[in-house]
Amino acid sequence: MIRLLLVDDHAVVREGYRRLLEQRGDLRIEAEAATATEALVAFRNVGPDVVVLDLSLPDMGGVELIRRLLQRDARARILVFSMHRDPLFATQALRAGALGYVTKSCAPEVLIKAVYQVAARQRVLSPDIAPDIALALLSDIDNPLDALSLREFEVLRLLLDGRSAEEIGLSLHISPKTAQNTHYQIKAKLGVKSDIDLMRMAIKWKLVRDDNAEA
Known part of the structure; x- marks a missing residue:
């Protein structure tokens, strides 16, 4: 059984x-x-x-x-x-x-x-x-999101879901400051300067859906 x-x-x-x-x-x-x-x-x-x-x-x-x-x-x-x-x-x-x-x-x-x-x-x-x-795996095109650690990927997912640093901290049992620092680390790793650029990259790599593209 x-x-x-x-x-x-x-x-x-x-x-x-x-x-x-x-x-x-x-x-x-x-x-x-x-x-x-x-x-x-x-x-x-x-x-x-x-x-x-x-x-x-x-x-x-x-x-x-x-x-x-x-x-x-x-x-x-x-x-x-x-x-x-x-x-x-x-x-x-x-x-x-x-x-x-x-x-x-x-x-x-x-x-x-x-x-x-x-x-x-x-x-x-x-x-x-x-x-x-x-x-x-065989593609010559590198997905920059692959560079993120598992924790960074989860923080990114929650950021894209509109969660605040406090909410992310509660979800992942980390401090809001750690969540905020991870936010900065994610942008640095991905080479983006703003959250708007971060969202654009997430849409490009299909981490989130672009509803406007379907209109």
Whole structure:
């Protein structure tokens, strides 16, 4: 029996893949969480075989959550199940220690198979994103965002989400001053002088969506 912890802030979405996974007699949902904070508590209480988590959570980024889960148990098996198809999100999640990355646009059987693979400590990528990651790795064009550390990536994600230094500090359990200093370090690493330039770069590398481009 493979015991699972599901982490997703959308209850309807979570219910959908809970039902999908529970159709298999050897998969059992031990706990669910809507936030990273709830996930950390459930992980401690339940000790699941596999954690299936979304990257977009209201209180903490999924990459940071992956890092903290592995701090609590270095052998934690984590599968990311995310709406993000950009290779940057997948590579950051894998760098943080996730064993697999499956997008929510994949076929249901891909998610089921990935759960079994991660439970067996195998690495897995859903077919719809694996070619993009391979192309990104082989590309001659360097993505400057790859230079960011995992912590810097999470701070950047929260900055782009409109969070203040105080809010970032609370989410990542760092001081507002550390969050502010990391903000400056990110701009220095990326070679931008203003937050407007930072946003433009994020749009260019598809870290955020340019709604105006779709109008």
